[in-house]
Amino acid sequence: xxxxxxxxxxxxxxxxxxxxxxxxxxxxxxxxxxxxxxxxxxxxxxxxxxxxxxxxxxxxxxxxxxxxxxxxxxxxxxxxxxxxxxxxxxxxxxxxxxxxxxxxxxxxxxxxxxxxxxxxxxxxxxxxxxxxxxxxxxxxxxxxxxxxxxxxxxxxxxxxxxxxxxxxxxxxxxxxxxxxxxxxxxxxxxxxxxxxxxxxxxxxxxxxxxxxxxxxxxxxxxxxxxxxxxxxxxxxxxxxxxxxxxxxxxxxxxxxxxxxxxxxxxxxxxxxxxxxxxxxxxxxxxxxxxxxxxxxxxxxxxxxxx
Amino acid sequence: xxxxxxxxxxxxxxxxxxxxxxxxxxxxxxxxxxxxxxxxxxxxxxxxxxxxxxxxxxxxxxxxxxxxxxxxxxxxxxxxxxxxxxxxxxxxxxxxxxxxxxxxxxxxxxxxxxxxxxxxxxxxxxxxxxxxxxxxxxxxxxxxxxxxxxxxxxxxxxxxxxxxxxxxxxxxxxxxxxxxxxxxxxxxxxxxxxxxxxxxxxxxxxxxxxxxxxxxxxxxxxxxxxxxxxxxxxxxxxxxxxxxxxxxxxxxxxxxxxxxxxxxxxxxxxxxxxxxxxxxxxxxxxxxxxxxxxxxxxxxxxxxxxxxxxxxxxxxxx
Numbered sequence: 001x002x003x004x005x006x007x008x009x010x011x012x013x014x015x016x017x018x019x020x021x022x023x024x025x026x027x028x029x030x031x032x033x034x035x036x037x038x039x040x041x042x043x044x045x046x047x048x049x050x051x052x053x054x055x056x057x058x059x060x061x062x063x064x065x066x067x068x069x070x071x072x073x074x075x076x077x078x079x080x081x082x083x084x085x086x087x088x089x090x091x092x093x094x095x096x097x098x099x100x101x102x103x104x105x106x107x108x109x110x111x112x113x114x115x116x117x118x119x120x121x122x123x124x125x126x127x128x129x130x131x132x133x134x135x136x137x138x139x140x141x142x143x144x145x146x147x148x149x150x151x152x153x154x155x156x157x158x159x160x161x162x163x164x165x166x167x168x169x170x171x172x173x174x175x176x177x178x179x180x181x182x183x184x185x186x187x188x189x190x191x192x193x194x195x196x197x198x199x200x201x202x203x204x205x206x207x208x209x210x211x212x213x214x215x216x217x218x219x220x221x222x223x224x225x226x227x228x229x230x231x232x233x234x235x236x237x238x239x240x241x242x243x244x245x246x247x248x249x250x251x252x253x254x255x256x257x258x259x260x261x262x263x264x265x266x267x268x269x270x271x272x273x274x275x276x277x278x279x280x281x282x283x284x285x286x287x288x289x290x291x292x293x294x295x296x297x298x299x300x301x302x303x304x305x306x
Numbered sequence: 307x308x309x310x311x312x313x314x315x316x317x318x319x320x321x322x323x324x325x326x327x328x329x330x331x332x333x334x335x336x337x338x339x340x341x342x343x344x345x346x347x348x349x350x351x352x353x354x355x356x357x358x359x360x361x362x363x364x365x366x367x368x369x370x371x372x373x374x375x376x377x378x379x380x381x382x383x384x385x386x387x388x389x390x391x392x393x394x395x396x397x398x399x400x401x402x403x404x405x406x407x408x409x410x411x412x413x414x415x416x417x418x419x420x421x422x423x424x425x426x427x428x429x430x431x432x433x434x435x436x437x438x439x440x441x442x443x444x445x446x447x448x449x450x451x452x453x454x455x456x457x458x459x460x461x462x463x464x465x466x467x468x469x470x471x472x473x474x475x476x477x478x479x480x481x482x483x484x485x486x487x488x489x490x491x492x493x494x495x496x497x498x499x500x501x502x503x504x505x506x507x508x509x510x511x512x513x514x515x516x517x518x519x520x521x522x523x524x525x526x527x528x529x530x531x532x533x534x535x536x537x538x539x540x541x542x543x544x545x546x547x548x549x550x551x552x553x554x555x556x557x558x559x560x561x562x563x564x565x566x567x568x569x570x571x572x573x574x575x576x577x578x579x580x581x582x583x584x585x586x587x588x589x590x591x592x593x594x595x596x597x598x599x600x601x602x603x604x605x606x607x608x609x610x611x612x613x614x615x616x617x618x619x620x621x622x623x624x
Contacts, residue, residue, distance in 0.1 A: 033424075034424070034425075034426065037421060037424045037425060037429075038425065038426070038429045040421060041421060041425050041429045041430075041432065041433045042429065042432065044418065044421070044433060044436070045432050045433045045435075045436035045437075046436070047436075048433075048436040048437055048439065048440045048497070048500075048501070049435075049436040049439050049440070051440070051443070051448065051451045051452060051455060051497070052439045052440065052443060052451075054451060054454070054455060054462060055447070055451040055454075058454065066460065067459070067460050068460070071462060071465040071466075115342075116342045116343045116346065117343070119339040119340070119342060119343065120339060120340050120342075120343040120344075122336075122339050123335075123336040123337070123339035123340040124336075124340075126336075127335065127336035129333070129336045129337070132336070135340065135344075136622070137615075137619060138347075139347075140615055140618060140619070141608065141611075141615060142347070142351055144554065144607050144608055144610075144611040144615070145351075145355065145604050145607065145608070146554075146558040146580065146603060146604060146607050147558075148558050148560050148579070148580030148583055148584070148600075148603070149358065149580075149583060149600035149601070149603045149604045149607075150351075150354045150355065150358055150600065151583065151584065151587070151588065151600075152358070152361065152583070152587040152588065152593050152596055152597055152600065153353075153354035153355070153357035153358045153361060153597070154350070154354045155588065156357065156371075156593075157350075157353060157354055157357065172346065172350055173350055175346055175350070176346050176347055176349075176350035176351045179343055179346060179347060180347070183343060208332065208335065209335075236444065237444040237445060237446065239445070239446050239560075239561045239564075240560050240561060240564075240580075240584075244588055255444065255446045258446055258447065258450065259446070259565070259568070261450075262568055262569065268569075270454050270457070270460070273450055273454070274450075274451065274454065277447040277450050277451060280444055280446070280447050281442070281443055281444055281447045284442050284443070284444055285439065285442040285443075287442075288438060288441070288442040289438070289442075
């Protein structure tokens with residue numbers, strides 16, 4: 001089952017663009033054009049960043065300015081009240097346990113997905129065995145099965161294990177959700193590591209597992225980062241399964257917690273809600289910015305070489 | 307699937323992935339490596355899939371959840387689903403919505419990628435960071451922010467429209483009418499999906515050899531021809547992947563629609579397939595009927611991805 005892979009693997013390969021062709025002639029016209037494109041880019045950048053800016057802006061505005069006839073494009077009188085409300089004044093569901101649950105489940109999925117996917121990708125790339133092709137085909141097809149379709153049977157299964165509201169159950173469900181993609185991705189990266197390197201190590205007296213560990217594993221860093229990013233995003237952002245499995249206030253993950261701000265009976269406290277959204281989004285944004293630079297090729301190299 | 311035959315290593319050119327013929331621990335190694343993943347997938351994906359099929363041919367309501375045996379009803383749930391107008395309305399709505407989102411995402415994503423190619427270093431960085439911010443936003447948080455932007459009372463959109471048009475837009479509800487509900491939903495989904503598409507296509511375009519483009523230019527091909535005849539064919543595989551993935555993601559969109567409904571949409575007129583299954587099953591307790599819908603949904607998904615799977619299988623020589 002695939003759990004709505006919202007942001008798959010960040011792909012970055014800002015190599016110098018090949019459009020240099022156009023640039024050699026007519027410098028004056030070119031300069032005018034490039035200023036024009038620069039303006040378009042600036043407008044586009046503003047459009048893409050605006051919602052994020054608006055979230056941060058609102059989160060620092062006092063309530064009386066948020067709900068008022070005037071638009072405040074800037075936090076004139078910045079306040080941390082909304083953060084205080086979001087984190088500590090939540091009668092419905094407290095922030096700290098939700099943060100704890102999210103951290104636990106994310107860590108669990110991240111580590112387990114990387115280890116399991118590493119093992120499995122070795123099995124399907126370095127060995128020929130009966131059922132290999134069937135397994136690879138299965139994980140390709142399973143990725144296409146919508147998690148939404150399976151929510152009822154997954155819910156009933158977890159319920160029958162008496163594991164509703166537990167981090168372990170949610171973690172295992174997420175793990176099954178990310179494994180097909182992570183195995184598939186890592187498989188491509190393992191294929192990129194020449195077997196000869198392992199064989200050389202084995203001739204030098206390494207055992208096969210040791211050759212994997214000492215030779216192949218270190219060369220898989222980009223693949224493992226890609227795998228990790230995907231697992232992290234899924235576990236941190238996933239909403240639907242968490243909604244049905246983690247229903248008790250103290251077991252909620254951050255996305256489910258964030259939803260409790262909206263109640264049918266009360267008007268939404270937009271300031272606190274935006275503060276809560278910032279708290280959920282910041283770790284992802286930071287994580288993205290950190291790993292971004294290390295990703296090269298990724299999906300593209302996989303897609304192009306085919 | 308037929309299994310791969312064990313290859314005896316021919317002398318001289320040993321095939322890279324090798325297998326030992328004798329029954330040795332080395333032959334067990336792949337299974338040992340595969341076992342943990344296999345266990346997780348069989349239990350947490352395989353079993354629920356079977357369970358979904360089982361539920362879909364039984365009458366399973368709230369009472370069955372409490373222990374009343376579930377009677378076997380054959381294909382009744384399927385017949386009920388396929389003759390239900392609401393199911394077809396939801397399906398048609400989901401497909402139209404998906405098509406609009408995919409076309410918009412791919413078109414604008416392509417334009418953004420081409421723009422990235424033309425920009426200088428500074429502006430490229432500025433635009434990349436903005437795209438990255440949109441991309442990194444968790445879908446739920448993004449949805450809530452957009453809900454606030456389109457808020458009926460104090461949303462920035464109503465504020466701006468009021469000051470631009472001079473008429474009062476305050477109090478205008480964007481989510482009550484299904485059409486503008488989906489316009490908002492599409493805007494948010496496309497906004498969130500463009501960065502991935504744009505970055506991927508940009509990375510693909512940068513791999514088109516400069517000489518080829520130059521040659522095309524010398525032959526008199528304008529920017530348009532170069533794009534259609536050189537760049538697009540070169541990244542064709544990327545387009546296939548992006549289109550198929552976008553179709554899958556947009557067809558099964560759950561979080562965004564669910565949250566937007568919570569902010570102010572009319573559920574009966576705005577549900578998409580994923581949300582519909584949730585309503586029928588989790589909310590109303592018609593587990594059997596909802597499972598039949600889920601099976602149909604899964605079949606639709608597999609049909610959409612069949613081409614992609616086939617191409618992949620062929621290329622990977624599985």
